[in-house]
Amino acid sequence: MKKKGLQKLGVLISVVLALAIVLPLAGGCTAGAPAPEEPWKCGYIGALATDVGRSSQRTTQIAIDEINAAGGLLGRQIEYVEADSTEEPLEGVKAYEYLAEHHKVDFIVSGCIDDVSLGWMPRLLEYKIPTLDTWTSAIRCIEIVHDDYEAGGKAYFMPHMNDYDQGAEYVAFANDLLAAEMGWDTMVLYYEDTAYGCGVAEWVRDEIGPGAGIETLGEVCYDIGTFDFTPVYSKIVAYDPDFIFHICSVNCVPPSAAYVEMEIPIPIFGVNVAACSAEFWDDMGGMAGGFNATMPPPTIGLEWDPVSQALIDKYKARWTDRPIFPHFNGFNAYQGIYHMVEAAERAGGFEPLDKWVKEMEKTDQILWRYGGHERRDDLSPTGQDIKWQYYMYYGPDHDYTHSCVLDQTGEHGRPGGMVMQWKLEKQDPLEATVGIIHPERWRNTEFVFVPWIPEEKRIQK
Amino acid sequence: MATKLIEIKGLTKKFGGLVAVNDFSFHVEKGEALGLMGPNGSGKTTVFNLVMGDLKPDSGEIIFEGKDITNYPTYQRVKAGIARTYQVPRPFQELPVIEDIQMSTIPDSIMGSFRGRAMPLEKVAKIGEDVGLKEHLSMYPRELTMGDLRRVELAKALATNPKIVLLDEIFAGLTVAEIGELDTLLQQRRKKGLNFIVVSHDLKALAPLVDRVVVIHFGEFIAEGPFDKIVNDERVKAAYFG
Amino acid sequence: MEQILIQGALLSGLYALIAMGFTMIFGVGRVLNLAHAGYVMVAGYSYFWATYMMGLPIVAGFAIAIAVSTGLAVGTYLGWVRRFLNDPTIVFVSTFIFALILEHVMTLAFFRENINVPPIVVGMTQVMGCPVSNNLVAAVIASWACIGAVLFFVRKTHMGRAMRALAMDRRGAIISGINPDMVNLTTWAISGALAGVAGVFWGSYTFLVPSLWVLPLIMSFAIVVIGGLGSIEGTLAAAHIVGFMETATVLAINDKLRSVPGLVIMIIVLLARPKGLFGR
Numbered sequence: 001m002k003k004k005g006l007q008k009l010g011v012l013i014s015v016v017l018a019l020a021i022v023l024p025l026a027g028g029c030t031a032g033a034p035a036p037e038e039p040w041k042c043g044y045i046g047a048l049a050t051d052v053g054r055s056s057q058r059t060t061q062i063a064i065d066e067i068n069a070a071g072g073l074l075g076r077q078i079e080y081v082e083a084d085s086t087e088e089p090l091e092g093v094k095a096y097e098y099l100a101e102h103h104k105v106d107f108i109v110s111g112c113i114d115d116v117s118l119g120w121m122p123r124l125l126e127y128k129i130p131t132l133d134t135w136t137s138a139i140r141c142i143e144i145v146h147d148d149y150e151a152g153g154k155a156y157f158m159p160h161m162n163d164y165d166q167g168a169e170y171v172a173f174a175n176d177l178l179a180a181e182m183g184w185d186t187m188v189l190y191y192e193d194t195a196y197g198c199g200v201a202e203w204v205r206d207e208i209g210p211g212a213g214i215e216t217l218g219e220v221c222y223d224i225g226t227f228d229f230t231p232v233y234s235k236i237v238a239y240d241p242d243f244i245f246h247i248c249s250v251n252c253v254p255p256s257a258a259y260v261e262m263e264i265p266i267p268i269f270g271v272n273v274a275a276c277s278a279e280f281w282d283d284m285g286g287m288a289g290g291f292n293a294t295m296p297p298p299t300i301g302l303e304w305d306p307v308s309q310a311l312i313d314k315y316k317a318r319w320t321d322r323p324i325f326p327h328f329n330g331f332n333a334y335q336g337i338y339h340m341v342e343a344a345e346r347a348g349g350f351e352p353l354d355k356w357v358k359e360m361e362k363t364d365q366i367l368w369r370y371g372g373h374e375r376r377d378d379l380s381p382t383g384q385d386i387k388w389q390y391y392m393y394y395g396p397d398h399d400y401t402h403s404c405v406l407d408q409t410g411e412h413g414r415p416g417g418m419v420m421q422w423k424l425e426k427q428d429p430l431e432a433t434v435g436i437i438h439p440e441r442w443r444n445t446e447f448v449f450v451p452w453i454p455e456e457k458r459i460q461k
Numbered sequence: 462m463a464t465k466l467i468e469i470k471g472l473t474k475k476f477g478g479l480v481a482v483n484d485f486s487f488h489v490e491k492g493e494a495l496g497l498m499g500p501n502g503s504g505k506t507t508v509f510n511l512v513m514g515d516l517k518p519d520s521g522e523i524i525f526e527g528k529d530i531t532n533y534p535t536y537q538r539v540k541a542g543i544a545r546t547y548q549v550p551r552p553f554q555e556l557p558v559i560e561d562i563q564m565s566t567i568p569d570s571i572m573g574s575f576r577g578r579a580m581p582l583e584k585v586a587k588i589g590e591d592v593g594l595k596e597h598l599s600m601y602p603r604e605l606t607m608g609d610l611r612r613v614e615l616a617k618a619l620a621t622n623p624k625i626v627l628l629d630e631i632f633a634g635l636t637v638a639e640i641g642e643l644d645t646l647l648q649q650r651r652k653k654g655l656n657f658i659v660v661s662h663d664l665k666a667l668a669p670l671v672d673r674v675v676v677i678h679f680g681e682f683i684a685e686g687p688f689d690k691i692v693n694d695e696r697v698k699a700a701y702f703g
Numbered sequence: 704m705e706q707i708l709i710q711g712a713l714l715s716g717l718y719a720l721i722a723m724g725f726t727m728i729f730g731v732g733r734v735l736n737l738a739h740a741g742y743v744m745v746a747g748y749s750y751f752w753a754t755y756m757m758g759l760p761i762v763a764g765f766a767i768a769i770a771v772s773t774g775l776a777v778g779t780y781l782g783w784v785r786r787f788l789n790d791p792t793i794v795f796v797s798t799f800i801f802a803l804i805l806e807h808v809m810t811l812a813f814f815r816e817n818i819n820v821p822p823i824v825v826g827m828t829q830v831m832g833c834p835v836s837n838n839l840v841a842a843v844i845a846s847w848a849c850i851g852a853v854l855f856f857v858r859k860t861h862m863g864r865a866m867r868a869l870a871m872d873r874r875g876a877i878i879s880g881i882n883p884d885m886v887n888l889t890t891w892a893i894s895g896a897l898a899g900v901a902g903v904f905w906g907s908y909t910f911l912v913p914s915l916w917v918l919p920l921i922m923s924f925a926i927v928v929i930g931g932l933g934s935i936e937g938t939l940a941a942a943h944i945v946g947f948m949e950t951a952t953v954l955a956i957n958d959k960l961r962s963v964p965g966l967v968i969m970i971i972v973l974l975a976r977p978k979g980l981f982g983r
Contacts, residue, residue, distance in 0.1 A: 568861065
């Protein structure tokens with residue numbers, strides 16, 4: 001009897017182990033047509049069960065399919081492979097190693113969250129595989145690229161603004177809207193305890209105060225696993241600031257929902273990654289009205305150039321489950337792959353690395369509002385086309401090596417960050433429910449208070 | 462055939478290499494009280510466990526009222542009309558005696574839980590009184606003497622409304638007076654048509670109670686017959702006294 | 704201090720509801736069903752699916768959540784656990800795996816993103832100067848109603864008595880003519896229904912995520928060990944010990960240490976009184 005029990009347990013454990021091995025692989029099949037010649041291999045790494053991970057996962061596939069359909073890279077097709085990093089740094093390291101050693105990929109596209117990217121950065125230095133990191137803006141990654149440039153850091157590119165450049169945009173936002181328009185001068189810094197949250201908080205603390213003349217009354221840092229926000233908001237309300245500056249990239253729905261359910265009588269601004277997702281309204285159970293968030297563009301609520309619009313159309317035709325609309329990293333992955341492939345075409349491949357990096361650093365791409373890749377004044381209702389999106393990477397001499405150049409003046413095109421806000425009542429279609437409230441030159445809607453903010457908090461001083 | 466209430470055929474039970482009960486057969490006639498005798502470790506309790514379904518036999522059959530109940534779970538045997546008492550009484554420690562007895566009358570369906578088809582407490586109290594527990598009905602097991610605990614065992618068995626009760630060392634640890642009372646009670650029940658299989662070391666107490674005796678030794682059938690004849694049987698003497 | 708008392712009382716009520724089903728199954732069947740917290744999680748999703756995605760009324764949402772979790776519990780018992788009642792290790796390991804599988808299935812169906820369940824009762828109330836969510840108050844009232852109903856059922860109905868009998872002495876119960884299979888099945892069904900109610904309220908108190916089962920499982924485990932495995936009274940008492948300690952830790956020390964006090968008390972109880980505070 002005892003022995004039989006043990007046998008059963010043995011069978012059980014075997015089945016579970018088998019499942020544990022097979023299940024993750026089931027999602028990891030390859031795409032792309034087999035080519036007569038050995039194809040290039042593009043490895044995708046990200047949390048495949050999250051909106052963030054799936055955003056760039058999908059646009060990576062779109063880009064590769066387009067490139068393959070157009071004849072491939074230097075006459076060779078590109079094969080797509082993927083590895084699930086989940087949101088655990090250790091899993092991320094394993095996934096990165098899997099792509100490098102098992103698939104021997106030529107280049108990698110990542111949609112990992114900050115802590116996971118930071119986890120595999122040492123592996124990047126070791127393998128020196130060209131890597132495009134499309135979600136994280138962690139300044140720590142850029143510091144590694146800058147400090148260990150020759151050691152392999154140069155293989156890393158971030159096709160969007162880093163934390164500090166984004167922070168500069170938040171200062172501008174605080175200056176323009178919160179300080180100048182609203183006349184507020186006190187805030188509470190409210191942030192998650194991730195590499196991202198602490199990094200941006202540091203910037204906001206050091207720059208927004210002195211920069212915009214706003215006093216930080218207190219700081220509240222919370223664990224991303226928190227589920228009961230009552231004590232957290234009690235602490236914040238006790239400071240009685242003019243507004244709350246919230247920095248949140250992971251698990252943003254719980255603090256947002258608690259803010260609504262508790263009807264916190266203080267306006268909230270800042271970074272809220274979930275609020276930039278098209279699913280936010282539904283994830284909040286319909287309680288998203290009035291939420292705003294500062295994010296690097298492109299974001300929902302924005303008008304699109306024809307290149308990005310074509311990407312959105314392809315995306316929506318191919319996938320109908322969430323995310324129904326890619327996060328900003330989806331757009332940046334799509335453009336970034338073109339940068340990588342075009343650099344490889346000019347350099348004759350990804351090796352030698354130096355040659356490819358030199359070509360990549362020459363990237364200087366403008367997307368025109370009406371013309372897309374070409375300026376088309378004739379298509380613009382004003383008779384003048386507008387610089388809309390802009391991609392250029394800082395070189396090794398700049399502190400922010402290989403993150404995207406910030407364009408705060410509008411000279412080139414897009415800003416480093418935009419503030420979008422959900423309308424109070426959801427309307428269909430989706431595009432009409434979200435508007436841009438900052439910066440001024442992109443604004444297409446006016447800021448509104450959520451109804452439970454008391455009059456005295458709305459009064460401009 | 463029709464006169465047999467329960468019939469055990471070729472029952473065998475092994476524990477590892479040890480054969481506890483070997484090809485053991487006996488039966489109880491309707492209206493009969495049977496004594497099951499044997500020295501310590503001879504397999505008497507194992508036979509009871511097999512009959513109740515506490516153990517599963519390796520081979521053999523148990524026929525009750527013409528039905529093969531060998532594969533019935535215990536509770537169905539109880540519902541069919543077989544009850545037993547344990548050598549070591551096992552009352553529900555957290556229930557007063559009357560509720561403990563009532564537990565034996567719970568109907569076997571979920572709906573019954575709500576309709577209250579269990580025996581009303583007055584009737585349960587009657588069963589308790591019959592076995593001499595009148596003063597003890599609201600007491601908890603820890604407050605009772607061994608004699609009273611055995612009465613509780615018996616009352617619980619009787620409350621299932623059995624056709625036959627398997628009594629396992631029901632007299633052990635009781636005073637002479639208590640044995641007398643219990644004997645009287647069982648005799649009364651017998652007259653009302655209840656059947657027994659009694660296991661006991663106490664041959665004096667057993668003698669007036671049983672019609673017939675079956676002797677088991679090392680798990681095997683040795684002899685059967687009227688009490689007086691059996692106690693003088695050479696094989697039985699050999700088994701008991703070596 | 705007031706906030707610790709109020710939040711603590713509310714959280715404890717919810718914990719008691721979650722741990723109740725867990726402890727009943729152990730009490731009656733002597734096995735630990737680690738998938739119980741998985742039912743809680745799935746029930747939360749079922750409620751959200753029914754009320755928000757399908758637009759059904761709240762009552763229908765509850766009914767569906769309870770039906771799903773009860774179905775899962777009954778399915779787990781009939782399809783698997785019934786065969787292994789004599790082997791608690793197999794039940795322990797395999798139900799943990801069931802919970803993991805439920806998490807994977809929910810990840811496939813709803814992805815990894817957090818989802819907010821709209822409160823069943825909206826608004827906040829000030830109690831002794833502390834903000835208290837009406838939804839949490841409703842959750843706790845419902846928890847106590849369920850706990851009361853279970854206590855009534857266990858003490859006053861025959862099936863409830865049969866459960867207690869089985870919990871006290873399995874063989875003794877069987878020899879009294881009680882069908883252990885039927886009683887176990889009923890216990891699992893009740894436990895599943897409790898998980899359904901708990902799931903709706905727990906989901907609306909926190910948020911939905913496929914890993915939602917982990918914390919309730921840890922807390923339930925600590926609670927039933929502290930209270931004495933299988934003891935309903937012990938569960939109620941331990942839920943309050945854990946709930947108040949946790950609230951005090953979160954409010955007075957640090958919210959990262961949330962689950963620490965419960966586990967520390969569990970270890971102390973295991974060392975000092977392995978049967979638990981109310982254990983037999």
